[in-house]
Amino acid sequence: MTKMNRIVLASRPTGAPQDENFRLETAEMPEPGEGEILVQVAYMSLDPYMRGRMDDVKSYAQPVPIGGTMEAGGIGKVLKSNHPNFAPGDYAVGRFGWADHGVIKGDLAFKWDPDMAPLSAGLGVLGMPGFTAWAGITAYGKLKEGETLVVGAATGPVGSMVGQLAKQAGLRAIGVAGGAEKCRMAVETFGFDACIDHRGKDARAMRDALAAECPKGIDVYFENVGGPTLGGVLPLMNLHGRIIVCGMIAWYNGAEDETAGFPTGKLWRMILVNRLTVQGLLQTDHVARFPEFIKEVAPKVKSGEIAYVEDVAEGLENAPKAFMSLLKGGNTGKQVVKISDA
Ligand SMILES: NC(=O)c1ccc[n+]([C@@H]2O[C@H](COP(=O)([O-])OP(=O)(O)OC[C@H]3O[C@@H](n4cnc5c(N)ncnc54)[C@H](OP(=O)(O)O)[C@@H]3O)[C@@H](O)[C@H]2O)c1
Structure with missing residues (x-):
């Protein structure tokens, strides 16, 4: 050739x-x-x-x-x-x-x-996206049994790993995905406790749907999507909550703000009042831990404990x-x- x-x-x-x-x-x-x-x-x-x-x-x-x-x-x-x-x-x-x-x-x-x-x-699952989820959760998630985690793009390689790690740590895991079929997959294949279809929902509708599935509020938000999901999550964040900012695909094509005008001043105050931690995540910062990820996760993929x-x-x-x-x-x-x- x-x-x-x-x-x-x-x-x-x-x-x-x-x-x-x-x-x-x-x-x-x-x-x-x-x-x-x-x-x-x-x-x-x-x-x-x-x-x-x-x-x-x-x-x-x-x-x-x-x-x-x-x-x-x-x-x-x-x-x-x-x-x-x-x-x-x-x-x-x-x-x-x-x-x-x-x-x-x-x-x-x-x-x-x-x-x-x-x-x-x-x-x-054993590459960059799976590693991103694992690195973000293990470095910044501070997961505690009984807490509630929310993640968007829940059936994708990042979101599905986040949800499975949360379930294995004993959290309530709520996914957000596009359409009934993906929501069914989030629950049946990846073990989420529930999954909300974001299609056709503005930030207020997302907040109402999330509130119904998160009766004790949200402790960890793994941010993959931005848009109305973010607008819906923010009012539900608990004291000492953690937001891991991994991606915001709703805005990658340059769309206008869709968080229902969630005002910066209100967000800033919310971070103070609830003492939230907002942490940007870039997987390349964690690359030295890749062998540790493979050692821990590859056997779970092989045994079927982690689905993909x-x-x-x-x-x-x-x-x-x-x-x-x-x-x-x-x-x-x-x-x-x-x-x-x-
Ligand atoms: N920071 C880092 O180091 C790092 C590394 C890897 C990935 N990421 C980020 O992690 C996120 C997930 O990545 P992935 O590889 O797992 O992606 P993915 O789930 O395979 O694909 C993207 C998914 O985003 C969802 N989506 C698209 N437009 C949307 C919108 N307007 N609102 C809500 N959801 C929308 C779609 O799922 P639905 O049909 O379910 O909505 C789509 O299938 C992305 O934001 C990506 O950029 C960051």
């Missing part, structure tokens, strides 16, 4: 991304340099953060340049290795981009043990469609793209 395929950012979106913002290209197959590995990608991950990389604004990471390969994590088979930890035939997790092959430094790749779980799990659901799109060329759908909640479970049989 002398050629590879990749998807580049053709233009920056205004609002929701469209087909014309992406372009499929053929390029020369890269050669691994000193300390690098060449990988044939089997599965590529699609994640909400990729929407942020399409905008040229200041953030915790650089934007993708126009004409640059869209960023993504992936998992695949090592074809060539100039790194002592990897041999051809090994499996590696790393940032190969929206592409069917990639070269990265071996030091930045994680060697995947195929006995742990199917390959695609290395992008979800995946949504598999087929083929690199279908990645943009699957990504645009993800941003609207079209995915059910962790969205991956099958790139090859590597």
Whole structure:
């Protein structure tokens, strides 16, 4: 093979991304340099953060340049290795981009043990999103038995892990998800005590629905979504409550404030009166704990104690469609793209 395929950012979106913002290209197959590995990608991950990389604004990471390969994590088979930890035939997790092959430094790749779980799990339940949930909960959640936790995007890889960790710690876990089917899955597959369908609800309706399911108020809010869910949660936060700010997908396409005008002054006072802790979470800050996460969680995935659901799109060329759908909640479970049989 002398050629590879990749998807580049053709233009920056205004609002929701469209087909014309992406372009499929053929390029020369890269050669691994000193300390690098060449990988044939089997599965590529699609994640909400990729929407942020399409905008040229200041953030915790650089934007993708126009004409640059869209960023993504992936998992695949090592074809060539100039790194002592990897041999051809090994499996590696790393940032190969929206592409069917990639070269990265071996030091930045994680060697995947195929006995742990199917390959695609290395992008979800045992990958970055599962780790994000585990890192946020263990570092900042201070979970106590009998407390109540709320999380949005409850059937996604972050929310479903948050809910399962909360249940294992003896909390009441309330999910928020889009539609009756996802809410059923949140309860039946992931063990949430209840799940509220956010579709068609403004912040007041969310508050009423949450109040009915959280009779003792909310102690931990794992923030994945922003929007009306946030507006509904805030008035219900308890004394010494914790808010872990992980993401706010309702606003990624630049939508207007939808917290029913929840005023900043009122929020500030609420933080004081209830002595709330509001903690931003970025999984890369915790990456040194990744081996601890794998050691603790991989056996639970293997035994079925931790459940996971995946949504598999087929083929690199279908990645943009699957990504645009993800941003609207079209995915059910962790969205991956099958790139090859590597
Ligand atoms: N800080 C970090 O280090 C870090 C790392 C990983 C992920 N994150 C964040 O964690 C969150 C969840 O990520 P994930 O990978 O688990 O995503 P995901 O659940 O696989 O996909 C995103 C989900 O967000 C929900 N959603 C979309 N638009 C929404 C809206 N307007 N209001 C409410 N919900 C909406 C949809 O679920 P429903 O159909 O159920 O609404 C959609 O399926 C995201 O905000 C992501 O950016 C942060």
